[in-house]
Amino acid sequence: MMEDGICFEDVLAELEELKRRDLGYTRILSSMCTHPHPIAKIAHNLFLEANLGDPGLFPGTKAIEEEVISMIAALLGDRDATGYITTGGTESNIQAIRAFRNASGKDGENIVVPASAHFSFDKIGDLLRVEVRKAPLDGEFRVDPAAVEDLIDDRTIGLVGIAGTTEYGQIDPIEDLAKIALENDLFLHVDAAFGGFVIPFLDSHPPFDLSVDGVSSITIDPHKMGMSTIPAGGILFKDKRLLELLSTPTPYLTSKAQFSLTGTRSGAAAAATYAVLRYLGFKGFKRVVDRCIRMTKMLKDGASSFGVVPPVEPVMNVLTLEVKDLRQVIRELERSGWRVSVTREGFMRLVIMPHLTEPILQEFLDDLKDATGN
Amino acid sequence: MMEDGICFEDVLAELEELKRRDLGYTRILSSMCTHPHPIAKIAHNLFLEANLGDPGLFPGTKAIEEEVISMIAALLGDRDATGYITTGGTESNIQAIRAFRNASGKDGENIVVPASAHFSFDKIGDLLRVEVRKAPLDGEFRVDPAAVEDLIDDRTIGLVGIAGTTEYGQIDPIEDLAKIALENDLFLHVDAAFGGFVIPFLDSHPPFDLSVDGVSSITIDPHKMGMSTIPAGGILFKDKRLLELLSTPTPYLTSKAQFSLTGTRSGAAAAATYAVLRYLGFKGFKRVVDRCIRMTKMLKDGASSFGVVPPVEPVMNVLTLEVKDLRQVIRELERSGWRVSVTREGFMRLVIMPHLTEPILQEFLDDLKDATGN
CATH class of the missing domain: 3.90.1150.10 (Aspartate Aminotransferase, domain 1)
Known part of the structure; x- marks a missing residue:
């Protein structure tokens, strides 16, 4: 300066x-x-100052976030899912694995992810001190469920499946992973950062979302195929208790606690997401x-x-x-x-x-x- | 939907x-x-689509980030400091403590923070699995250096001082903390999320920034008193090696690695920060x-x-x-x-x-x- x-x-x-x-x-x-989307830009501007980190000052923006969560919950197979608008896929994935870790009560935890998982899972392993085990893929670059099963041990807390891999756009066999998760009493996170706004609109697709019994949480990014502005990610949990494990008390704010990884949060990107969803349907x-x-x-x-x-x-x-x-x-x-x-x-x-x-x-x-x- | x-x-x-x-x-x-600031809004709009997470596609926006880092480094006492634009104070604080933790090579680590520390440090303790020890304050709500010293043990990796506490706007005795850090071979992080754009402009103030020998890193938030748009935070490290401990390889992107906590990152808020700094000086x-x-x-x-x-x-x-x-x-x-x-x-x-x-x-x-x- x-x-x-x-x-x-x-x-x-x-x-x-x-x-x-x-x-x-x-x-x-x-x-x-x-x-x-053009309507995302307009909405973003209208709410440029809004801070979702202090919802008592921005009850309108907070209502927007709740409505967005309700819309993507309906899109992803469970109208009752809870969650919030994150900064993007990495935060969503961090928060899912953090919730699993905090819920598990185990030590020296590990998760099993597909070898195709986004590089954010390496970041998460370091950040959360969780071992990240990578399961090999089949001939079509989808994770091999048998290989996933082989990597599970008594320190495994959860599995990850990808619905729309970053490199190949492939959809892991989520139903098979969910079966393994249920049999082994493990959480299952689906990373649909890219696929969340694509797969539901394909002419046909395998079950991949919260409608599958055994899926605990899902990532979806409005700032990718949701055509919203940056930073707009989404995390949904089937069980509210997982979200609550992320809670930090917030003295001197208008809220009592917050679940998000960041404190101050963009209301603008939330409004942009809302606008695109409402406009396009x-x-x-x-x-x-x-x-x-x-x-x-x-x-x-x-x-x-x-x-x-x-x-x-x-x-x-x-x-x-x-x-x-x-x-x-x-x-x-x-x-x-x-x-x-x-x-x-x-x-x-x-x-x-x-x-x-x-x-x-x-x-x-x-x-x-x-x-x-x- | x-x-x-x-x-x-x-x-x-x-x-x-x-x-x-x-x-x-x-x-x-x-x-x-x-x-x-009005010029922040204009700049934000101009760069609304820019993604700092993929700098090869946005070399102009990347240059803006580098220039902002260079300007705040000069403002905060060390022109050679390295860092990046974060989503806000919480990410900045997370990354500082994560770097300390990764550098320490200790187990069961703890950090000593003032009782006045922002609630994000509770979040950080959970996220990073680092014990957060809280040192009591003196009669003026500044941390008591003797109390900090008492809390240090062989598992302590770093200290935190606050330059502009959230509740009282007080400045901890950073020079005293730095002396303790040097004597005990510990890192020292200064949380100047609020104070970073205030203290340098006061008619007189105690030394609080990277110019103090012993300070390892500092948080400063452009989206608070920097009058930028959300999300704009800043983290600076005196030693580049600390930043490098946060690196994750990024295949299939235009960059080789990234240091940031999030992947996709707002170029708009970086441009807004640049504009305010250039305009106001x-x-x-x-x-x-x-x-x-x-x-x-x-x-x-x-x-x-x-x-x-x-x-x-x-x-x-x-x-x-x-x-x-x-x-x-x-x-x-x-x-x-x-x-x-x-x-x-x-x-x-x-x-x-x-x-x-x-x-x-x-x-x-x-x-x-x-x-x-x-």
């Missing part, structure tokens, strides 16, 4: 110059975030998801037509492709402004978010064809 | 109705948050702090004139008052729309934030005089 400030116009000019360095989403096929979300799935199929068929094929059939709007000389192909695509990412197994990974369009994807296919020498 | 969505105008009408239930800040003397912040201190003195003198006095001389823009029949007085003030809070010792607590004005405070004094029967 300098001694003197600079004038309003100069600050804006600096900001605009810095913003030009950001890539924007137009040619981004590597991100699970996207443009917020189930039917509107289905249209968005249908469009992304259609574009995914177009991308798969287009790439296949010149011999670039997926290692696994996509089940949602995440497509992986087997590409020779991948690093070089990516460098060439980057020269045309494209951004794609790479799975740990070395496949090209594409996330087909709502900011993409068919003409843009046709351009991408043309460039991919050139870059792969087809 | 309903099957069908509702129209744009109806969503906005609902939001506006809900917003009317929020109190707004005009008569709020209980909050450490305030209206964001040191001199502008001093004007804001001077004004809040002037209003605090007005409130203290006004209340004293009818016999309501502070239990301790205010050192910043937090004022406590000894009020008989406090609960009843608060109920009466609430009827006129005022919100104040209560310290754990039973004093009325007032935070004099930039959203307040002298005419508003005069109205408050008149109502306080009536409510206390003076």
Whole structure:
């Protein structure tokens, strides 16, 4: 910070110059975030000052949060589930595992997660001092339930299944995991950070949410496919007592206790989430998801037509492709402004978010064809 | 969520109705948050989509974060300090204690914090599985260094001092704590979530920041007296190796690793913080702090004139008052729309934030005089 400030116009000019360095989403096929829905931006602005950490001052914003939780609880198979709006998938996953840990009464606890689990679970292991055991995947990059069972011991407190893996968009066999959880008296958390706003709107899908007996909690991220603003995550617990294990007393605030990981919390992102859910309804979300799935199929068929094929059939709007000389192909695509990412197994990974369009994807296919020498 | 969505105008009408239930800040003397500065709102909007969790896509926003860290590092006594923009004081405090814990190599660790420490330290104790020992305060609600020393044992990993306590705005004797930390080979974290944007601008103040030999890390919250938007916190480490102990590898992102507690992170709040710092500069912040201190003195003198006095001389823009029949007085003030809070010792607590004005405070004094029967 300098001694003197600079004038309003100069600050804006600096900001605009810095913003030009950001890539924007137009040619981004590597991100699970996207443009917020226009109504999300309006709602965000309207509630920009609201702090959900002090709900007595913001009872309207608090009512918004409660309504959002009630809407996503209905979406995810249990209207009576409780939870709150988090900063995103990582906080949601932290809080689920923390609740399991605090409920377990065990020492030297471990959890069993799929090898495909988001890297936030490594963070969680360190943060909460819980061992994170990784179960191998089957040929379609879904966790192998038998392998999960093998990793359970008397210090295991819970299992994790992924509904929409970050790398392949695959859905773990949640019903099988739930059966194992029930048989071994373990909690089961479903990480549907990405899939939560996709799977319910697919034409058909396996049971994956709180409607499955044995699922204890679920993560869903409004700031991914929910087209809300950052930071908007969601955590739901089937049993209210798990949420209560996260409680910290809050003297000198308008509330008596809080469950959230952070103190001050964005009311703006909660309002943005509310606005998108109210505006689109189930039917509107289905249209968005249908469009992304259609574009995914177009991308798969287009790439296949010149011999670039997926290692696994996509089940949602995440497509992986087997590409020779991948690093070089990516460098060439980057020269045309494209951004794609790479799975740990070395496949090209594409996330087909709502900011993409068919003409843009046709351009991408043309460039991919050139870059792969087809 | 309903099957069908509702129209744009109806969503906005609902939001506006809900917003009317929020109190707004005009008569709020209980909050450490305030209206964001107008330039913060503009910057926030400009970067609403930016995700600091994926810096390769947002190099401009990443540059903004680096510049903010460099500005607050200069403000807090060590231009070479490293850190990042967090979601707020709780995340900053979590990360400091987590780094200490990971560096210590001890088992069954404990930290010694002032009895006045923010409730987030109770949360942290649970989250990180670190025992939180609370040292009693002196007659002016600052931690007693001798009491801190008594609580240290061979499992202690670090100490915490508060620069601007939540309840009294007091500054712990950081130099004394630093001496104890150095003598006992312990880390020392300073929680200046509130005070970080106040103390440097007071006409005189004791050393409290990274310039004090022995201070390892410091928390400062742009979304409190920094007049930025939510969520904007800051954590700074004197030694980069502490930050590196928080690293998690991030496959399939544009970065190799991340230090933050959350994954997806608001670029908007970072830009808002940048804008306020650039626009105001040191001199502008001093004007804001001077004004809040002037209003605090007005409130203290006004209340004293009818016999309501502070239990301790205010050192910043937090004022406590000894009020008989406090609960009843608060109920009466609430009827006129005022919100104040209560310290754990039973004093009325007032935070004099930039959203307040002298005419508003005069109205408050008149109502306080009536409510206390003076």
